[in-house]
Amino acid sequence: MDDAKQVSRGEQTRALILATAMRLFEERGYDRTTMRAIAQEAGVSTGNAYYYFASKEHLVQGFYDRIAAEHAAAARAVLATETGLAERIRGVLLAWLDVAAPYHRFATQFFKNAADPDSPLSPFSEESRGPREAAVALHREVLAGAGVKAAPELADQLPRLLWLHQMGLVLFWVYDRSPDCARSRALAARTAPLIARAVAASRYRVLRPLVRELTDLLDDFLTPGRRR
Amino acid sequence: MDDAKQVSRGEQTRALILATAMRLFEERGYDRTTMRAIAQEAGVSTGNAYYYFASKEHLVQGFYDRIAAEHAAAARAVLATETGLAERIRGVLLAWLDVAAPYHRFATQFFKNAADPDSPLSPFSEESRGPREAAVALHREVLAGAGVKAAPELADQLPRLLWLHQMGLVLFWVYDRSPDCARSRALAARTAPLIARAVAASRYRVLRPLVRELTDLLDDFLTPGRRR
Numbered sequence: 212m213d214d215a216k217q218v219s220r221g222e223q224t225r226a227l228i229l230a231t232a233m234r235l236f237e238e239r240g241y242d243r244t245t246m247r248a249i250a251q252e253a254g255v256s257t258g259n260a261y262y263y264f265a266s267k268e269h270l271v272q273g274f275y276d277r278i279a280a281e282h283a284a285a286a287r288a289v290l291a292t293e294t295g296l297a298e299r300i301r302g303v304l305l306a307w308l309d310v311a312a313p314y315h316r317f318a319t320q321f322f323k324n325a326a327d328p329d330s331p332l333s334p335f336s337e338e339s340r341g342p343r344e345a346a347v348a349l350h351r352e353v354l355a356g357a358g359v360k361a362a363p364e365l366a367d368q369l370p371r372l373l374w375l376h377q378m379g380l381v382l383f384w385v386y387d388r389s390p391d392c393a394r395s396r397a398l399a400a401r402t403a404p405l406i407a408r409a410v411a412a413s414r415y416r417v418l419r420p421l422v423r424e425l426t427d428l429l430d431d432f433l434t435p436g437r438r439r
Numbered sequence: 440m441d442d443a444k445q446v447s448r449g450e451q452t453r454a455l456i457l458a459t460a461m462r463l464f465e466e467r468g469y470d471r472t473t474m475r476a477i478a479q480e481a482g483v484s485t486g487n488a489y490y491y492f493a494s495k496e497h498l499v500q501g502f503y504d505r506i507a508a509e510h511a512a513a514a515r516a517v518l519a520t521e522t523g524l525a526e527r528i529r530g531v532l533l534a535w536l537d538v539a540a541p542y543h544r545f546a547t548q549f550f551k552n553a554a555d556p557d558s559p560l561s562p563f564s565e566e567s568r569g570p571r572e573a574a575v576a577l578h579r580e581v582l583a584g585a586g587v588k589a590a591p592e593l594a595d596q597l598p599r600l601l602w603l604h605q606m607g608l609v610l611f612w613v614y615d616r617s618p619d620c621a622r623s624r625a626l627a628a629r630t631a632p633l634i635a636r637a638v639a640a641s642r643y644r645v646l647r648p649l650v651r652e653l654t655d656l657l658d659d660f661l662t663p664g665r666r667r
Binding site: 319322323326327328329386388397398401402404405408409412415417418420421424425427428431432 | 547550551554555556557614616625626629630632633636637640643645646648649652653655656659660
């Protein structure tokens with residue numbers, strides 16, 4: 212009992228520090244916010260803040276983890292009810308836009324740090340592997356539960372390709388100035404049926420050379436660790 | 440005669456200021472380089488520098504214009520000799536990587552200013568229309584001189600789609616740390632035949648609904664001015 216309470220209190224402190232950091236990053240900018248200021252605002256000691264997050268980068272990783280978990284939860288309803296591939300893709304993308312909406316201003320000012328793939332904050336970095344693989348797994352579920360099937364040789368890379376499409380949408384969203392990011396929502400809604408059609412078309416015999424070439428390209432450029 | 444000499448001397452001064460600016464941007468960073476420092480290094484008065492370039496943003500626009508002109512010139516040989524679509528696409532992309540190679544370090548540190556589509560330095564901005572349309576025209580030529588033809592409904596947007604692919608390659612290149620940007624070159628070489636295949640496939644009857652949906656999407660999201 213005591214242990215459980217301890218964990219729960221720790222989790223609360225962790226969540227408080229994270230929420231405070233996100234607020235300060237948005238108010239003051241990521242670069243100008245120090246761990247000391249975050250600790251002070253959260254009402255904990257600087258040492259305590261460092262106990263939960265070893266650096267500002269770790270705070271952002273914590274943020275990624277939370278968004279990924281919230282996204283997976285928000286996507287549940289869609290994945291449990293929709294069977295059309297287009298509807299499943301669209302639902303999962305719109306769920307991400309919903310979950311991320313409160314952080315839109317933060318994302319804009321923060322993007323310049325995440326654009327560099329060598330930065331630990333990049334969605335392509337080794338450090339971001341956890342939330343990235345969670346997102347890829349979600350897209351694997353999108354595909355698995357749909358009636359439409361891709362060409363077998365493409366099936367392996369397709370969840371990662373859907374994730375890459377999501378990253379494209381995120382890039383679009385970061386700079387979307389339309390009210391309530393309506394253009395990002397439109398882009399998600401419009402690209403989803405297009406992708407579903409392309410997935411179905413990947414089985415056409417006549418497209419086999421194209422699919423094979425695409426699969427080879429994805430193997431070489433998209434799969435971390437398999438890089439030449 | 441005197442007028443011609445005047446123009447030529449003016450062009451020389453303009454080129455000198457531009458070259459000096461690029462060097463200082465790379466050495467000191469874009470944000471920390473002032474027009475005054477650029478003028479001083481170039482050996483002209485600050486007023487003279489402002490006569491040629493109204494702001495630092497205009498210097499970068501001048502840089503874009505120059506890259507676009509150099510790229511068009513470098514692509515000539517490929518466009519005059521190659522007739523295969525894959526070869527033409529690959530040649531034009533590799534020509535860009537060659538022309539841009541001396542500015543690779545500058546591009547990395549500069550990218551954060553250009554990533555925002557609302558910045559005048561973005562390749563999508565109103566201010567970048569000149570070099571953007573020059574690049575689109577180059578891709579129009581790539582397609583026009585090739586044996587393979589796209590589906591008629593797609594033909595109109597296809598040069599712009601090739602340009603968007605080039606922008607994707609540029610984004611990849613900006614963060615490419617491989618020696619001599621070998622990975623960017625590989626990506627250009629590998630995606631070119633894939634695109635050529637996809638262009639040819641766009642004429643298949645069975646893909647008509649997919650092509651139509653893609654064309655509609657491009658009309659709505661990719662054509663400036665036609666935006667809803």
